[in-house]
Amino acid sequence: MFGEMGVIDGSPRSATVKATNNSLCLAVDASVLDRLSDERKLIFHAAVFRVMAEKISQRLRDVSDELVEAREKLDKYEAKFGPM
Numbered sequence: 841m842f843g844e845m846g847v848i849d850g851s852p853r854s855a856t857v858k859a860t861n862n863s864l865c866l867a868v869d870a871s872v873l874d875r876l877s878d879e880r881k882l883i884f885h886a887a888v889f890r891v892m893a894e895k896i897s898q899r900l901r902d903v904s905d906e907l908v909e910a911r912e913k914l915d916k917y918e919a920k921f922g923p924m
Contacts, residue, residue: 841891841892842855
């Protein structure tokens with residue numbers, strides 16, 4: 841998933857994406873959403889935001905795990921060579 845932060849906060853894209861193999865992407869055209877009834881628009885937004893929340897949550901967990909791992913490596917380094 842990419843482009844989700846811009847959907848949430850309305851800011852321009854902050855990343856570039858390049859596929860490394862054959863991929864299938866779903867693009868959401870905002871003008872299509874404008875033509876939906878209020879009820880259907882609400883349902884669409886709820887579904888999209890749920891998927892986005894799950895993906896962002898997983899990314900945060902991954903970054904947290906990487907941070908813990910980096911901290912453990914730094915602690916081992918400092919135990920061996922002293923504080924940086």
